[in-house]
Amino acid sequence: MKVGSVELIPVEDARGSPGTFAEFYSDVPAEAWQPYRALYPELFGGDRWRLACRSYLIRSGGRTVIVDTGVGPPGIWSWQPEYEGRLLASLDAVGVAPDDVDVVLLSHLHVDHVGWNTDRDGSVVFTHARHVLHRDAAAAAPGRVGPDRPHIERCIVALLDRGLVDEVAGATELAAGVVAIELAGHDVGHMGVRVESNGARAMLFVDSTPHPAFLDEPGWRFDADLDHAAAEATRRALVEELRDGDTLAVSGHYPGNGIGRVVTRGGRTVWEAA
Numbered sequence: 174m175k176v177g178s179v180e181l182i183p184v185e186d187a188r189g190s191p192g193t194f195a196e197f198y199s200d201v202p203a204e205a206w207q208p209y210r211a212l213y214p215e216l217f218g219g220d221r222w223r224l225a226c227r228s229y230l231i232r233s234g235g236r237t238v239i240v241d242t243g244v245g246p247p248g249i250w251s252w253q254p255e256y257e258g259r260l261l262a263s264l265d266a267v268g269v270a271p272d273d274v275d276v277v278l279l280s281h282l283h284v285d286h287v288g289w290n291t292d293r294d295g296s297v298v299f300t301h302a303r304h305v306l307h308r309d310a311a312a313a314a315p316g317r318v319g320p321d322r323p324h325i326e327r328c329i330v331a332l333l334d335r336g337l338v339d340e341v342a343g344a345t346e347l348a349a350g351v352v353a354i355e356l357a358g359h360d361v362g363h364m365g366v367r368v369e370s371n372g373a374r375a376m377l378f379v380d381s382t383p384h385p386a387f388l389d390e391p392g393w394r395f396d397a398d399l400d401h402a403a404a405e406a407t408r409r410a411l412v413e414e415l416r417d418g419d420t421l422a423v424s425g426h427y428p429g430n431g432i433g434r435v436v437t438r439g440g441r442t443v444w445e446a447a
């Protein structure tokens with residue numbers, strides 16, 4: 174997919190379920206999901222949330238950026254995978270080796286976004302890359318180290334200790350027309366990516382709107398959000414910006430390749446594949 178002169182390429186790592194809708198959206202009654210089951214059948218496995226964990230490769234001006242690094246080597250995250258561990262094969266399929274990547278944008282500290290920062294042995298995967306992480310996330314990481322979150326030590330602290338992380342804040346250019354931006358609420362220092370080239374635009378909003386039902390119901394509560402008020406404000410602003418416009422709305426957890434648009438259909442605000 175081209176966004177102006179920028180290339181936007183989906184690279185899937187895994188697919189599976191982290192749990193039930195009741196576990197992640199405890200305030201939302203089961204029947205309220207009904208219209209979204211019809212709109213997004215791929216995202217429902219009975220009462221379980223079913224999703225992809227997909228990264229995006231962005232090429233612009235001779236630089237190669239990857240946005241997030243998936244779940245990582247198989248068996249590391251305790252979820253219900255249908256398959257996992259595919260990121261490096263997905264990159265290979267589009268002709269990219271880990272050493273070709275110049276910038277790894279780490280949107281936030283959750284396990285399904287940083288898994289391939291290191292391999293199973295703890296070796297850095299993207300050996301030629303700078304890893305870009307919000308400074309608040311970098312500051313919070315050491316305090317999250319623990320047996321229930323082994324990925325923090327393996328994927329974040331390991332990079333910080335080796336001096337491989339660029340700690341940023343505010344809007345940060347990653348490549349020509351490719352800018353990391355703060356999208357507050359989901360996690361400390363949560364960031365997305367805005368792409369703009371020759372009048373074309375894309376917005377990678379990562380986990381600020383983790384399920385497309387939120388585009389229609391931005392006030393719903395996502396239990397995994399750190400700051401619910403900030404998360405809701407971010408979602409409402411995203412919907413305002415994206416609805417019925419030309420900007421591509423991109424999410425690694427959405428159906429298909431996750432590249433689509435936010436449109437009004439039958440009185441609802443929905444995501445449609447582009």
Ligand SMILES: [Zn+2]
Pocket residue numbers: 283285286380383426
């Ligand atoms: Zn996620």
